[in-house]
Amino acid sequence: MDLVPVDALSARxxxxxxxxxxxxxxxxxxxxxxAFPDSCTHASCPLSEGHLAGQVLTCECHFSxxxxxxxxxxxxxxxxxxxxxxxxxxxxxxxxxxxxxAEMMGAEASPAVQERS
Amino acid sequence: xxxxxxxxxxxxxAVVVDRYRDAEVVLVDRSFLSGAFERExxxxxxxxIFEINPPEHxxxxxxxxxxxxxxxxxKYEFETLVPSxxxxxxxxxxxxxxxxxxxxxxxxxxxxxLVAVAARVIGLDATxxxxxxxxxxxPIGMAADVKWSNRPHSxxxxxxxxxxxxxxxxxxxxxxAERLQDPGDPGGDIVSTMLAVMGPPDDPAVFEALSREAxxxxxxxxxxxxxxxxxxxxxxxxxxxxxxxALSLGQLAAAANESLRLHxxxxxxxxxATESITLPSGVHISGGDRVAIxxxxxxxxxxxxxxxxxxxxxxxxxxxxxxxYGLSFGAGPHVCLGKGLSVAVSPPTDLHDPLRSVVRxxxxxxxxxxxxxxxxxxxxxxSGQDRWETYPVTLRRDLLRNALTVELPAAAHGS
Numbered sequence: 001m002d003l004v005p006v007d008a009l010s011a012r013x014x015x016x017x018x019x020x021x022x023x024x025x026x027x028x029x030x031x032x033x034x035a036f037p038d039s040c041t042h043a044s045c046p047l048s049e050g051h052l053a054g055q056v057l058t059c060e061c062h063f064s065x066x067x068x069x070x071x072x073x074x075x076x077x078x079x080x081x082x083x084x085x086x087x088x089x090x091x092x093x094x095x096x097x098x099x100x101x102a103e104m105m106g107a108e109a110s111p112a113v114q115e116r117s
Numbered sequence: 118x119x120x121x122x123x124x125x126x127x128x129x130x131a132v133v134v135d136r137y138r139d140a141e142v143v144l145v146d147r148s149f150l151s152g153a154f155e156r157e158x159x160x161x162x163x164x165x166i167f168e169i170n171p172p173e174h175x176x177x178x179x180x181x182x183x184x185x186x187x188x189x190x191x192k193y194e195f196e197t198l199v200p201s202x203x204x205x206x207x208x209x210x211x212x213x214x215x216x217x218x219x220x221x222x223x224x225x226x227x228x229x230x231l232v233a234v235a236a237r238v239i240g241l242d243a244t245x246x247x248x249x250x251x252x253x254x255x256p257i258g259m260a261a262d263v264k265w266s267n268r269p270h271s272x273x274x275x276x277x278x279x280x281x282x283x284x285x286x287x288x289x290x291x292x293x294a295e296r297l298q299d300p301g302d303p304g305g306d307i308v309s310t311m312l313a314v315m316g317p318p319d320d321p322a323v324f325e326a327l328s329r330e331a332x333x334x335x336x337x338x339x340x341x342x343x344x345x346x347x348x349x350x351x352x353x354x355x356x357x358x359x360x361x362x363a364l365s366l367g368q369l370a371a372a373a374n375e376s377l378r379l380h381x382x383x384x385x386x387x388x389x390a391t392e393s394i395t396l397p398s399g400v401h402i403s404g405g406d407r408v409a410i411x412x413x414x415x416x417x418x419x420x421x422x423x424x425x426x427x428x429x430x431x432x433x434x435x436x437x438x439x440x441x442y443g444l445s446f447g448a449g450p451h452v453c454l455g456k457g458l459s460v461a462v463s464p465p466t467d468l469h470d471p472l473r474s475v476v477r478x479x480x481x482x483x484x485x486x487x488x489x490x491x492x493x494x495x496x497x498x499x500s501g502q503d504r505w506e507t508y509p510v511t512l513r514r515d516l517l518r519n520a521l522t523v524e525l526p527a528a529a530h531g532s
Contacts, residue, residue, distance in 0.1 A: 044452075061449065
């Protein structure tokens with residue numbers, strides 16, 4: 001499933017993208033890309049509005065720090081880790097397996113995707 | 118407990134949001150502002166951290182957040198809450214009464230234990246004065262939430278004003294004087310943190326601001342845990358659980374989260390929209406609209422919690438990213454600061470671990486064979502808030518004696 005053009009992460013290292021399974025944030029760390037639900041595990045604030053320094057993402061609401069490459073909480077108040085998937089460019093687009101995307105949101109992939117598998 | 122929002126002036130004209138996913142957007146989206154939306158509670162909570170908005174809110178939240186992290190919560194639990202519970206049990210043991218069981222008001226018992234914690238968080242010396250502090254905290258809390266009261270508001274505010282004056286004279290001014298003489302740890306409690314943020318309270322307006330901030334932490338900290346403990350035990354008893362002590366720590370924690378979902382401490386969270394937005398359900402909000410999030414309705418949204426959303430089912434499955442307690446602690450920038458003091462993220466498994474206040478109080482009472490009183494009925498508060506005013510319970514006197522001799526857990530602090 002296409003998420004966002006690779007170019008969208010050239011000027012910014014953090015973007016939000018809406019999918020049928022909910023809103024995701026995508027972070028660029030070096031040449032790698034990571035997708036995770038755009039919702040802090042502490043108070044649901046949008047992580048795409050946070051501050052990314054290297055691989056450390058700080059939520060702007062209450063300053064929880066996460067390692068976006070692993071999802072691990074580095075600094076409270078968040079206590080639960082993020083679910084993170086490393087994603088790859090396919091041509092000009094960043095893509096992700098739709099089943100993985102659905103799984104990250106605790107949803108089932110659409111029937112069409114299930115049928116193909 | 119469904120309430121009629123039309124009865125309450127501050128939300129009479131509000132757009133009522135009753136869907137969980139809509140409420141999440143309102144709470145998280147920064148175009149919605151927090152505030153009092155009424156004037157009556159101003160002497161008790163105006164411009165406190167509960168009401169202000171970014172950028173001031175971000176800075177104040179940053180200043181006080183170390184007081185509410187995991188390490189602090191663990192210290193409060195083991196160094197203050199557990200000894201406070203022990204002191205209450207000792208007082209019960211000392212009562213000159215006969216009979217196999219001793220009767221206690223669960224609400225006051227829990228509030229008393231928690232007022233000691235609140236005093237520590239704020240930086241007040243309540244040694245041997247927790248009863249007095251609680252007697253002041255209650256009318257202050259009622260006045261701060263006067264917008265939901267069904268009693269004559271002028272009466273509630275007058276009682277709150279009287280308690281506020283006494284609170285300031287007996288507790289707050291001495292704490293401030295002590296800090297000004299010896300600052301100690303500048304971020305160690307609310308008083309010293311606010312003195313660092315606001316400067317010395319020579320100006321009466323600064324003192325008033327500091328007082329309101331202290332009062333809001335006093336009342337919030339005391340009332341929420343008592344609210345959850347009494348509702349949880351009531352829900353367990355009402356659904357056929359007779360022996361609370363037969364439940365595991367994990368089951369107690371799950372029951373507490375479920376009760377908190379079904380009975381949010383506030384009927385509604387109110388926000389004002391600064392721009393137009395269409396919520397996920399299609400509800401349109403215009404800039405300038407006042408929005409009341411009906412927490413009980415949102416927390417019972419079948420689309421999120423299932424067809425049995427209104428039933429007490431502690432082990433119900435939850436969608437990813439949805440907390441078992443729903444939106445009872447709010448979400449977004451104004452999420453409850455003290456939620457980490459009340460409930461644990463992971464189900465506790467060992468009595469020696471930090472259990473947080475709700476489970477710690479319940480497991481302490483469970484070990485004493487807690488049962489609802491057979492002779493006195495619980496009473497609800499006369500308010501739009503779904504709260505128990507009193508909840509008489511009984512404890513086994515013989516176990517009370519044992520409980521005092523058993524070493525309460527003291528491991529794991531200072532983590």
